[in-house]
Amino acid sequence: MVYRQKNMSKFKDKDIQLLIGQVLRAGTVLSVSIVFLGGIFYLYRHGHALASYKPFIGVPDFVQHSPGIFYSAFSLKGQAIIQLGIILLIATPIMRVICSAIGFVLEKDYLYTCISILVLCIIFISMISGHAG
Amino acid sequence: MSVLVFTLIILIGSYFAGLLGSLTGLGGGVVIIPLLTIILNVDIHYAIGASLVSVIATSSGSAAAYVKEGITNMRLGMFLEIATTTGAMVGAILAIYIPTHYIAILFGLILISSAIISLQKKVEHITVQKSYLAQKLKLNSSYPTPAGVVEYSVGKVGGGFFMMLFAGVISGLLGIGSGALKVIAMDSIMRIPFKVSTTTSNFMIGVTASASAVVYLQRGYISPGLSMPVVIGVMLGALTGSKILVNTPSSKWLRWVFAIVVTFLAGQMIYNGVTGKI
Numbered sequence: 369m370v371y372r373q374k375n376m377s378k379f380k381d382k383d384i385q386l387l388i389g390q391v392l393r394a395g396t397v398l399s400v401s402i403v404f405l406g407g408i409f410y411l412y413r414h415g416h417a418l419a420s421y422k423p424f425i426g427v428p429d430f431v432q433h434s435p436g437i438f439y440s441a442f443s444l445k446g447q448a449i450i451q452l453g454i455i456l457l458i459a460t461p462i463m464r465v466i467c468s469a470i471g472f473v474l475e476k477d478y479l480y481t482c483i484s485i486l487v488l489c490i491i492f493i494s495m496i497s498g499h500a501g
Numbered sequence: 502m503s504v505l506v507f508t509l510i511i512l513i514g515s516y517f518a519g520l521l522g523s524l525t526g527l528g529g530g531v532v533i534i535p536l537l538t539i540i541l542n543v544d545i546h547y548a549i550g551a552s553l554v555s556v557i558a559t560s561s562g563s564a565a566a567y568v569k570e571g572i573t574n575m576r577l578g579m580f581l582e583i584a585t586t587t588g589a590m591v592g593a594i595l596a597i598y599i600p601t602h603y604i605a606i607l608f609g610l611i612l613i614s615s616a617i618i619s620l621q622k623k624v625e626h627i628t629v630q631k632s633y634l635a636q637k638l639k640l641n642s643s644y645p646t647p648a649g650v651v652e653y654s655v656g657k658v659g660g661g662f663f664m665m666l667f668a669g670v671i672s673g674l675l676g677i678g679s680g681a682l683k684v685i686a687m688d689s690i691m692r693i694p695f696k697v698s699t700t701t702s703n704f705m706i707g708v709t710a711s712a713s714a715v716v717y718l719q720r721g722y723i724s725p726g727l728s729m730p731v732v733i734g735v736m737l738g739a740l741t742g743s744k745i746l747v748n749t750p751s752s753k754w755l756r757w758v759f760a761i762v763v764t765f766l767a768g769q770m771i772y773n774g775v776t777g778k779i
Contacts, residue, residue, distance in 0.1 A: 381571075381575075382571065384575075385568045385569060385571060385573070385575070386569060388568050388575075389564075389565045389566070389568040389569045390565075392561045392562070392564055392565040392568070392707075393561075393562070393565035395561060396558055396561045396562045396565070396736075399558075400558060400732060400733065400736055403728075403729050403732055403733065404729075404733055406725065406729065407508075407729040407730070407733065410725070410726060410729065411504065411505055411508060414504050414726070415503065415504050415505035415508075416503055416504070416505065417503065417504045418502075418503065418504070419502055419503065419504045419506075419507035419508075419726075421537075421541070421542070421543040421544055421547050421724065421727060422542050422543065422544055423544065424544040424546050424547065426720070426721030426722075427721040427723070427724050427725070431725055432721055446725075447725040447726060448725075450725035450726070450728070450729045451723075451725045454554055454718075454723060454725065454728055454732075455718070457554060457557055457558055457561075457732070458554070458557060458711050458714045458715060458718065459711075460557070460561050460707070460711075461557060461560075461561055461707035461708040461710070461711045462708070462711055464561075464707070464708070465579075465582075465708060468575065468579060477639075479638070479639070480576055480579060480580075480639075483579050483580055483583065484579055486583055487579065487582045487583055487586055487708070490583065490586045490587055490590060490712065491586055491590075491708075491711065491712050491715065493590065494586070494589070494590035494593070494712045494713070494715050494716055495715040495716075495719070497590065497594060497716065498593070498594075498715055498716035498717070498718070498719035498720060
């Protein structure tokens with residue numbers, strides 16, 4: 369009975385691992401492609417401008433704020449497209465954690481479901497704390 | 502110089518950083534940040550942001566391959582991620598408030614330590630000791646080798662957890678993957694087989710970097726024009742590196758070359774930090 373259970377969870381482990389691998393790969397490829405696409409638009413428009421990164425002045429407003437990014441991306445502003453790609457890239461490992469959590473629920477491993485949710489909470493808090501202050 | 506030329510230079514530089522990083526296992530971030538700050542005169546906040554994003558890209562890309570093989574210990578990774586993400590969040594917040602020249606100096610010191618660690622002889626321990634925490638947390642596992650399935654158990658869970666906390670802070674503060682520190686935690690402290698520690702560490706680096714990247718994103722530290730060539734260059738370099746790695750075993754001399762280059766760059770970072778140029 370225990371042997372059976374152990375075999376079953378190993379089987380599900382493999383399925384989840386496969387899914388996670390696919391999520392990671394898809395997320396990475398998609399986001400880097402978007403970054404590349406944005407890069408082309410960006411260089412086309414700004415290639416001749418002067419590159420200046422020494423004074424730290426943050427990033428332009430249309431890249432910083434959420435509604436602004438989507439609107440600018442659709443207006444084909446290269447930097448906005450790139451930033452969307454970057455946001456997707458940052459989201460990829462987070463999506464992976466969500467997949468892991470789902471996998472643990474399916475395996476009825478409640479300890480690790482909680483641990484995964486805890487990690488997601490920490491990331492969420494990180495997001496909020498970046499905003500404040 | 503124009504944006505186009507600037508971007509191309511970064512693209513090429515990042516390519517080599519990614520290539521060397523993947524061949525030696527030290528990661529591209531350690532080369533990119535000195536490259537950007539010292540040679541191209543980029544503010545260190547932008548450099549760290551760009552490097553962090555590239556770390557997510559390479560980590561996710563390579564983790565995708567290893568997870569399928571079934572060597573990564575996902576429960577161990579998930580458990581330790583509690584430590585690394587917390588550390589990463591703390592590190593990213595600290596980065597906002599710590600003056601940049603201290604960050605530069607710390608960067609140089611960590612770089613030198615990583616280089617020294619990477620050169621040391623690694624002894625693999627496979628213990629089958631019984632750790633209460635490891636059993637409670639279902640961390641003990643096995644992994645497939647050509648010779649068959651090897652069982653292993655995980656020791657000193659608490660010690661490993663705290664080392665990971667530290668690794669997370671360093672990653673968030675300096676924008677690197679801290680793969681070296683993570684591997685120490687798992688190899689030496691937790692006594693896990695190499696293949697497992699390397700692949701699991703890789704698996705964790707992405708999430709750790711994401712935890713700090715969200716802070717950097719909010720703060721405007723991630724500049725799209727700068728991050729774009731870094732991410733693309735490092736990804737291509739790492740891809741090339743992994744293809745080469747499959748065909749040739751890693752050579753000692755390459756590790757030495759990298760260690761010397763890294764130490765030189767570290768020295769430059771420390772010097773620039775001390776003299777206030779960064």
